[in-house]
Amino acid sequence: MAKKKRRIRKWWVIRFVAGGVGVVVLVLARVAIVNMWKRKKIKTIEKESETGMTLDTVRVGGDKMPSASMIRTQPILEHDYVP
Numbered sequence: 001m002a003k004k005k006r007r008i009r010k011w012w013v014i015r016f017v018a019g020g021v022g023v024v025v026l027v028l029a030r031v032a033i034v035n036m037w038k039r040k041k042i043k044t045i046e047k048e049s050e051t052g053m054t055l056d057t058v059r060v061g062g063d064k065m066p067s068a069s070m071i072r073t074q075p076i077l078e079h080d081y082v083p
Contacts, residue, residue, distance in 0.1 A: 055067060055068055056068075
């Protein structure tokens with residue numbers, strides 16, 4: 001009976017350790033996937049910013065602020081009638 005209890009306890013410990021290792025592996029995999037997703041998102045944002053229009057910088061006080069130097073869409077009257 002003592003051998004049976006030892007064997008059961010041994011397998012319980014092995015399963016417990018294997019489960020803990022499995023949880024750690026899953027957590028590390030999730031962290032790696034989230035980091036890859038964030039890097040990919042940042043790369044796409046950087047790529048869009050490189051192809052887009054650049055903004056001029058203006059000093060306000062002691063800080064540099066972005067400033068749009070032109071209007072992107074020109075205003076048009078929807079109707080020719082002006083009262």
